[in-house]
Amino acid sequence: MTHPAIDIDAVARLRRQLGRPEPALRAVEPATSGAASPAATTLAGRARSVAGRLAAPVVERARQELARAAAHEQAALRADLADLRAELDRTRTAHAAELAALHEQVRGRS
Amino acid sequence: MSAVLALAATPTTARRAIGLLSVVGLGTEVVSWHRAFAATDPQPTAVLATSPDVLDELPDVPTAVWVDDREGLRRALAHDAEVAISTSPDLVDHGAIPVPRWGVEVARWPVLPPVARALHRRQLGLPEDLVVAVDHPVATDDIVTVLALAAAAVVSGPLLPLALALGTPVVTGPETARRFGLQAGIEVEVASGPAAADRAARALAAYDHGAAALSRRGRRFAERHLDLGRPAELVRQRLGLVSSVAAGPPGRLLARLDELATPPDARIRSRADAALAPFTPSERMIAP
Numbered sequence: 001m002t003h004p005a006i007d008i009d010a011v012a013r014l015r016r017q018l019g020r021p022e023p024a025l026r027a028v029e030p031a032t033s034g035a036a037s038p039a040a041t042t043l044a045g046r047a048r049s050v051a052g053r054l055a056a057p058v059v060e061r062a063r064q065e066l067a068r069a070a071a072h073e074q075a076a077l078r079a080d081l082a083d084l085r086a087e088l089d090r091t092r093t094a095h096a097a098e099l100a101a102l103h104e105q106v107r108g109r110s
Numbered sequence: 111m112s113a114v115l116a117l118a119a120t121p122t123t124a125r126r127a128i129g130l131l132s133v134v135g136l137g138t139e140v141v142s143w144h145r146a147f148a149a150t151d152p153q154p155t156a157v158l159a160t161s162p163d164v165l166d167e168l169p170d171v172p173t174a175v176w177v178d179d180r181e182g183l184r185r186a187l188a189h190d191a192e193v194a195i196s197t198s199p200d201l202v203d204h205g206a207i208p209v210p211r212w213g214v215e216v217a218r219w220p221v222l223p224p225v226a227r228a229l230h231r232r233q234l235g236l237p238e239d240l241v242v243a244v245d246h247p248v249a250t251d252d253i254v255t256v257l258a259l260a261a262a263a264v265v266s267g268p269l270l271p272l273a274l275a276l277g278t279p280v281v282t283g284p285e286t287a288r289r290f291g292l293q294a295g296i297e298v299e300v301a302s303g304p305a306a307a308d309r310a311a312r313a314l315a316a317y318d319h320g321a322a323a324l325s326r327r328g329r330r331f332a333e334r335h336l337d338l339g340r341p342a343e344l345v346r347q348r349l350g351l352v353s354s355v356a357a358g359p360p361g362r363l364l365a366r367l368d369e370l371a372t373p374p375d376a377r378i379r380s381r382a383d384a385a386l387a388p389f390t391p392s393e394r395m396i397a398p
Binding site for chain 2: 089090093094096097098099100101102103104105107
């Protein structure tokens with residue numbers, strides 16, 4: 001099965017340049033044909049490919065920006081979480097210390 | 111599982127350990143020795159004893175003991191206690207770790223100089239010359255906020271170390287200043303009576319340079335003389351208590367499992383142990 005990320009047109013072009021016969025790769029091309037003619041399918045595929053190539057840098061940039069913005073927010077949330085954990089740990093330890101002292105006091109009185 | 115630190119105390123000395131124990135015990139499970147271990151076989155990782163009188167009852171585990179005099183220090187040495195703790199400066203020369211009688215974990219609190227306080231007050235729409243009086247015995251969230259925002263504060267209770275750690279310009283009574291070893295006009299302003307203290311605090315709030323100097327020197331005093339963090343770290347080291355943070359990712363993972371009250375025989379613990387095996391140094395790696 002063809003990986004969806006493989007540009008079938010580019011593969012075919014490369015094969016032509018290398019003098020290799022057209023493989024059965026076309027046969028496993030995603031089933032976009034349906035009732036459409038082979039010429040139309042090829043045209044649609046080429047149009048999609050060109051559009052994809054043109055949009056790729058923009059999509060990549062948008063993805064990077066989103067990742068960067070999310071990373072910043074994620075780091076802030078992680079820091080908040082660490083602070084809260086530390087505070088919880090302090091409170092828990094302080095309560096445990098109070099309780100331990102109380103038990104030691106009570107033992108002496110009983 | 112996390113380390114277990116037990117408090118062993120006499121009824122009259124139990125409470126004095128609470129402040130230090132709250133810091134030393136971070137990342138460990140803190141329990142009462144007589145309640146949890148006196149009659150049972152599994153022993154704690156370490157013990158904090160508040161008096162040499164309880165040393166005879168304790169098992170052979172790393173022990174820190176509070177001593178008040180040279181006789182107490184001698185008994186601690188005779189029992190091979192790992193570390194002696196004292197509030198008495200005389201015993202520090204003989205190896206005891208000094209602990210402030212009333213202390214605060216200074217590193218926990220940010221220092222807020224008067225300039226930063228004024229900025230926060232403006233942002234929050236609070237009065238420019240916010241002066242407060244605090245005699246509360248416990249540091250609640252609202253008290254901490256008030257001390258962090260005030261232009262000056264009259265502090266007469268046990269929260270004085272916290273106020274100094276936060277860099278609050280403080281006015282206090284002569285008795286409190288003497289008890290903490292604070293010098294009038296250097297680390298705090300001193301005034302007798304509520305009316306005089308209030309006047310002094312208002313004058314201090316209006317005098318930017320004076321308030322800034324007091325804030326700075328007060329924080330420094332807290333770092334040098336009222337910090338529980340430093341002695342607590344020394345005690346932890348001597349008792350062999352390693353914090354989960356210092357133990358790295360494996361320690362953090364085990365701490366989270368403890369936090370979730372994961373049973374010792376839970377499958378996830380064995381899976382965590384297996385996953386952490388590469389992080390655990392083998393004897394071959396430790397050996398020279």
